[in-house]
Amino acid sequence: MQNKLTYEQVLEWYNRPLLDLVYEAATVHRAHHDPREVQISTLLSIKTGGCPEDCGYCPQAARYHTGVENEGMLSQKQVEIAAKRAKLMGSSRLCMGAAWRNVKDDADFDHVLDLVKTVNNLDMEVCCTLGMVTENQAKKLSDAGLYAYNHNLDSSEEYYEKVISTRGYQDRLDTIDNVRKAGITVCSGGIIGMGESPEDRCKMLVTLANLTPQPESVPINALVASEGTPLENQKPISIFEMVRMVAVTRLAMPKTTVRLSAGRTEMSIEGQALCFMAGAASIFAGDKLLTTPNPDIYEDLDMFDILGLKPTKPFTKHDKPQPEKTADYDLKEKPRWTRPGHVIAENEAKRKTKTTV
Numbered sequence: 001m002q003n004k005l006t007y008e009q010v011l012e013w014y015n016r017p018l019l020d021l022v023y024e025a026a027t028v029h030r031a032h033h034d035p036r037e038v039q040i041s042t043l044l045s046i047k048t049g050g051c052p053e054d055c056g057y058c059p060q061a062a063r064y065h066t067g068v069e070n071e072g073m074l075s076q077k078q079v080e081i082a083a084k085r086a087k088l089m090g091s092s093r094l095c096m097g098a099a100w101r102n103v104k105d106d107a108d109f110d111h112v113l114d115l116v117k118t119v120n121n122l123d124m125e126v127c128c129t130l131g132m133v134t135e136n137q138a139k140k141l142s143d144a145g146l147y148a149y150n151h152n153l154d155s156s157e158e159y160y161e162k163v164i165s166t167r168g169y170q171d172r173l174d175t176i177d178n179v180r181k182a183g184i185t186v187c188s189g190g191i192i193g194m195g196e197s198p199e200d201r202c203k204m205l206v207t208l209a210n211l212t213p214q215p216e217s218v219p220i221n222a223l224v225a226s227e228g229t230p231l232e233n234q235k236p237i238s239i240f241e242m243v244r245m246v247a248v249t250r251l252a253m254p255k256t257t258v259r260l261s262a263g264r265t266e267m268s269i270e271g272q273a274l275c276f277m278a279g280a281a282s283i284f285a286g287d288k289l290l291t292t293p294n295p296d297i298y299e300d301l302d303m304f305d306i307l308g309l310k311p312t313k314p315f316t317k318h319d320k321p322q323p324e325k326t327a328d329y330d331l332k333e334k335p336r337w338t339r340p341g342h343v344i345a346e347n348e349a350k351r352k353t354k355t356t357v
């Protein structure tokens with residue numbers, strides 16, 4: 001049984017002098033991971049824009065005026081080409097994202113299941129991030145060969161409701177539980193720089209660290225302040241906040257793969273090097289994240305050369321899933337996702353701008 005991590009402990013780590021914290025985190029990192037390896041995940045948006053949710057940070061929310069259009073789903077051929085290119089460039093994982101609130105049992109989901117099979121057949125780890133999923137849907141993804149599911153808590157429970165009104169924190173936790181029950185590895189992390197306090201960041205890490213087992217990967221994103229979203233004017237976080245967050249995540253979840261995620265276009269190689277020293281062991285690569293820019297893959301490969309890093313091979317930590325068909329999907333299942341619907345003034349203000357234009 002895993003010991004419960006306390007908020008006090010996490011806050012104490014968070015407030016340590018930076019170099020003491022990095023030294024401690026690097027020591028823990030080297031006890032559990034090969035410090036020369038960094039895993040590369042390539043992101044691919046398979047369904048962009050038009051999302052019904054009101055996430056204050058997201059350029060894909062249909063209600064804000066962000067310039068991201070509602071597009072159709074990528075075809076199997078498009079995904080296969082993107083996956084092969086990513087693999088050639090050193091990616092061990094393809095992470096497919098859809099701008100959905102939750103998965104529905106429809107033809108689009110059947111298409112996603114085919115995409116999962118296609119990428120798994122290329123001997124890459126397949127990750128999806130599709131919004132909330134029920135236990136049956138998670139089982140179907142698992143049976144198709146899904147390796148990981150990304151579903152971020154994004155912040156503390158208290159701060160979450162200041163940023164999103166269309167879904168609740170418990171729905172996120174329930175989805176993670178469904179993913180876990182289906183035997184898929186869990187990828188869950190958050191965003192810093194949304195106006196949350198250090199205490200909120202620590203609370204989110206306590207919640208993640210007290211999941212049993214802990215998530216296999218934790219992405220730490222710096223907010224990409226996108227024009228038209230309620231958070232468009234947020235001040236960028238400093239690299240030292242990112243390093244601190246990575247280091248505390250490393251201490252809170254020693255075996256987890258900490259992923260240096262959105263925000264790398266604003267970071268120097270020196271800054272990213274400090275993050276790798278503090279325990280980051282993965283990046284999102286590809287010239288785009290989902291809709292916003294990311295460093296060029298050749299620049300990333302140069303960075304790997306300079307720092308003496310090598311990309312992790314696929315299935316280093318867990319075996320390749322073998323697609324199978326389980327007969328026991330409970331078709332009577334009815335998802336009950338919540339819609340808190342409280343008013344967030346900043347989100348409403350951005351929506352009004354859109355409708356009056």
Ligand code: SAM
Pocket residue numbers: 057058059060097098099100101129130131132150151152154190191221222223224225226262290
């Ligand atoms: N719609 C699904 C959902 O929300 O779970 C999956 C896609 S959603 C874009 C996945 C994650 O992207 C979010 O949970 C959030 O952490 C991250 N994200 C979205 N917009 C971001 C931004 N502007 N800056 C940093 N991270 C962002």
Ligand code: DTB
Pocket residue numbers: 043059060095097129150152189190219220221224261262284288289290291292293
């Ligand atoms: C995660 O934690 N970060 C990625 C991935 N999981 C899906 C997404 C970042 C999105 C940044 C905004 C955009 O490009 O639209």
Ligand code: SF4
Pocket residue numbers: 051052053054055058059060061098099100101131
């Ligand atoms: Fe939709 Fe996900 Fe963006 Fe929220 S974060 S608006 S759910 S795509």
